[in-house]
Amino acid sequence: MNPFQSIYELVGENTIRQLATYFYEEVAMNAELRKRYPEEDLKPAERRLYLFLLQVFGGPQTYSEERGHPRLRMRHLNWKIDGTMRNHWLNAMLAAMDRLSLEPEARELMLGYFVKVANHMINHE
Ligand code: HEM
Numbered sequence: 001m002n003p004f005q006s007i008y009e010l011v012g013e014n015t016i017r018q019l020a021t022y023f024y025e026e027v028a029m030n031a032e033l034r035k036r037y038p039e040e041d042l043k044p045a046e047r048r049l050y051l052f053l054l055q056v057f058g059g060p061q062t063y064s065e066e067r068g069h070p071r072l073r074m075r076h077l078n079w080k081i082d083g084t085m086r087n088h089w090l091n092a093m094l095a096a097m098d099r100l101s102l103e104p105e106a107r108e109l110m111l112g113y114f115v116k117v118a119n120h121m122i123n124h125e
Contacts, residue, residue: 004113005058010106016057020050022096033088036079056113073120080124090118 008016024046027033037045051063052070063070079085093114097107 001058004056004109007057007106007109007113008054008059010103010109011057013054013059015100015102016053016059017050018100019096020046020053022099023049023093026092026095030088030092032085033092036085072117073123076121077123081121082124083122086118086122089121090114093118 024042027037028042039045048063048067051066052072055061055063055070081089094111097110102110
């Protein structure tokens with residue numbers, strides 16, 4: 001089993017929902033990041049992230065039922081993502097994580113996952 005898939009069991013659904021909510025609150029407060037998100041209303045994006053994280057962290061597979069295979073890197077080709085943008089994204093996620101009282105084990109697993117995937121999302125120098 002992929003180690004990230006134990007996160008759902010460690011923290012539960014509500015914590016993952018809260019993480020997505022806090023993340024998009026951080027996005028709304030960051031001008032550089034906010035202008036990457038084309039939609040006026042961030043709630044639909046928040047729900048997609050929530051369902052996606054539930055799935056990769058070992059919970060229900062609702063994301064793929066609704067959206068199909070994640071193909072995350074391909075979906076992100078719509079936006080120019082360089083190292084600076086990655087840092088904005090990761091900072092917003094770190095701030096969101098800091099607002100939750102996570103067990104150290106869950107925190108380390110999440111952090112490892114987010115750093116890895118955010119690096120993988122870079123598609124521009
Ligand atoms: C590194 C910088 C990143 C930027 C600038 C970025 C930006 C975006 C933008 C603008 C969207 C469209 C919002 C929407 O769903 O309507 C999006 C979608 C999404 N992002 Fe990112 N993203 C980044 C990294 C990541 C990472 C690391 C993850 C996962 C851990 C992620 C997960 C998602 C998901 C699940 C969606 C919705 C995909 C869909 O079903 O359409 N993103 N991202």
